[in-house]
Amino acid sequence: MTKVQSIASPAIHGEDRAHEADHPTSQLAKFGMDQPLKLDCGIDLAPFQIAYQTYGKLNADRSNAILVCHALTGDQHVNNPHPVTGKPGWWDTMVGPGRPLDTNSYFVICSNVIGGCMGSTGPASINPATAKVWGLDFPIITIPDMVRAQTMLIDRLGIETLFCVVGGSMGGMQALQWTAAYPERVFSTLAIACSTRHSAQNIAFHELGRQAVMADPDWRAGRYFEHGTHPHRGLGVARMAAHITYLSDAALHRKFGRRMQDRDLPTFSFDADFQVESYLRYQGSSFVERFDANSYLYLTRAMDYFDIAADHDGALARAFRGIKTRFCVVSFTSDWLFPTAESRALVHALNASSARVSFAEIETDRGHDAFLLEVPEFFDISRAFLQSAGKARGLGNGDAEP
């Protein structure tokens, strides 16, 4: 009989993940019934909470705050060990003392997005009205909703203007949304490997992922918490498919080629003979340890709905008219999920608004994922952009309060 092995069950128990959704290992900003989050779908979400991490010190002028916006499967743990997996922070090469987002100079904030599963209110949180997990009763959220929630957090922290909003991929979408919606509150924007609208191809990939989750019998129409299950196979497949889109043909070839995994000959089965298969299975199974399946549905949906131009009569330039914010837009040559053409369209719109914009395309074969990796040219550009913006903002190294 042909041996079949599906994606392994998560090694980390679901309780850790579920506990983190309501009681995160992070600072918490709670908003009561009197401070609802007004969602694009028309619903007022209240009460709700935002889990966030900060690094560095806010200066006396409150002028050195950088908001890092995380990507689809990221979270607020930028530069500290992840509370569920114990792995290092997802951007610890970019953020930290002496790093491009230098925590000796800047006060870095990162919050879990609304709809996420690491402590900000989302489908994995308890719905206070029913005392049960929200699941699919959670309202549909959008990128503007995520940003609206972040403005409430920034207000709570007493910060009027952010020195910079930084993000890659879905984080870049938030950075652009911040700048389009609240230009006076954003001094500079570093938008990496992103777009002002989600393309048809990307929506298609997201739909594939969502259907994989929903096809898993353990999904139980989204009520898996009550059934004590988790659709780890469906979510794992969704992650495997998505992960391919984060890489490139060249990177896969360089990393794995057609090499075999711990064997010299094919087993004539559906076992993971090839290294690339084994790698993808690992990506799938490690992802489900830390991520909630419903949250994945909601966040991919939020990205699908994103289209800044649509909110401005179809004209992207109108979204950024008269803008004073300094922009740096970065794309990567081998990124086919958010190709350079998308960044170029943004740059053209910014030029049409006479905005101060830098745009660099970085040569790399590492695909969309390059924004998470230590690519020296990308780091040099990010550092220089922030230093130049810091000079214009009147920030100097070492003026943070001791």
Place this chain on the structure above:
Amino acid sequence: MSIQQTLPLAGVTPDRTGNYRSDHLLVAEMIERGSKVLDVGCGDGELLMLLESRGIDGRGIELSREGVNRCVAKGLAVVQGDADTDLVNYPDDAFDYVILSQTLQATRQPKAVLENLLRIGHRAIVSFPNFGFWRMRLQLLVGGHMPRTENLPATWYDTPNIHFCTIKDFVQLCDEINVKMERAVALDLYGRPLRLNLPWWFWNMFGEQGVFLLSRGKAK
């Protein structure tokens, strides 16, 4: 040809140019502090750095990715783009000055580019190598081959410069598209401005490059 020529520039002394190219210093001297400037074909940002150091708000477009990334790594506001295709994205009157330094001869549509420069900017500053320079003429006349100089070392088959012109040609083009020359300077082989009281034919013969400050002419 009515051309208003002003006095030599203060501060541009040919023998003490510091680290900056003499044509860059000449361009910088033409621009007032606080102006908003677009440098089209900004290379590795040398001129933009000079402009920024003088309190000028400079932006750049550069064709080569390497050039752009070097600029951005210096903190300059530079985007990757092509003068021939991307200038149309900029709105009218977006800049006080638009600079095209040693790039005109590499564009596919020099006339359209020039028109765009003066649509986007109130003024344009254009510099280019003068193909009427005596050494160019001599190489073609005596050597019988396409001219090559220290500043233009590429062979005919690998040069990016596809639209060479002489100072005389350029002056004629400006006249044709109703562009007013506010200032014209010819630099010799060593980057020194030629004396102003010399006739145009002399400039066209002994100017190694021309630098022009242009504005929109009155509607004819």
